[in-house]
Amino acid sequence: MMSRGILVVVSGFSGAGKGTLMKSLLEQYDNYALSVSATTRSPRAGEVDGREYFFIKKEAFEKMIDSGALYEYARYADNYYGTPRQYVDLKLEAGKDVILEIEVQGASKIKQRFPDAVLIFVTPPSIDELKRRLIGRGTEDEATILKRLSRAKEEGALMASYDYILVNDRLDEAVRELHAIIRAEHSSSRRKHDLIGKLCRELDDL
Ligand code: ADP
Ligand code: 5GP
DSSP: OOOOEEEEEEEEEETTSSHHHHHHHHHOOOOOOOOEEESSSSSOOOOOOOTTTTEEEHHHHHHHHTOOOOOEEEETTTTEEEHHHHHHHHHTTTTTTTEEEEEEEHHHHHHOOTTTTTTEEEEOOOOOHHHHHHHHOOOHHHHHHHHHHHHHHOOOOOOOOSEEEESSHHHHHHHHHHHHHHHHHTTTGOOOOHHHHHHHHHHHHH
């Protein structure tokens, strides 16, 4: 029987490189499914509706909240972001490891709801490097960048509650490490109750 996939939450400062990491992970390995969130923010240049996000209006987002279509949602820098339930359920059931790239409040809601979820926090090696990446990306104006950096201060305080801290220094190394963390989680004794039970029964029958 195919085993259910693992729910993986990836958070990290805006500009840490989460999007870049996810793209590379998905290109290199085929056991992952990346959940596409709904958001009320406007698309950045190059972003496609249904690929990076489902870009929707505030009213439509509030309808999704009211109808229970989201596993979690949060407000971030004046916009709503949320995780649609359906895709996550479908992919976990199909044995895929499902990645939610979400901010810290959403991550904590997911951990309450799914205690087996693995929480990974992505950071650059330094805050100077974070600023360089955020400014270098060139997709936000100065006011938005400042908002995101001040949000990073709040998020930094919650880093220690994550299961893993992933330093995204060299991209290829960070991708390999991310994959290794998730592979190792598959072997965790917490996820092997059925196998442990079966082996113990077989031992009893010796
Ligand atoms: P996030 O999704 O966390 O907000 P992005 O993936 O958009 O971050 O990355 C922010 C910027 O940093 C982008 O311009 C990206 O090309 C760059 N970047 C990502 N990872 C690295 C890395 N390991 N080294 C140098 N630059 C990186
Ligand atoms: P961005 O605007 O840079 O794409 O995303 C801003 C923040 O929202 C990031 O920290 C990102 O991880 C987070 N985010 C994206 N989708 C979701 C979601 O569905 N739920 C929550 N809680 N946060 C999300």
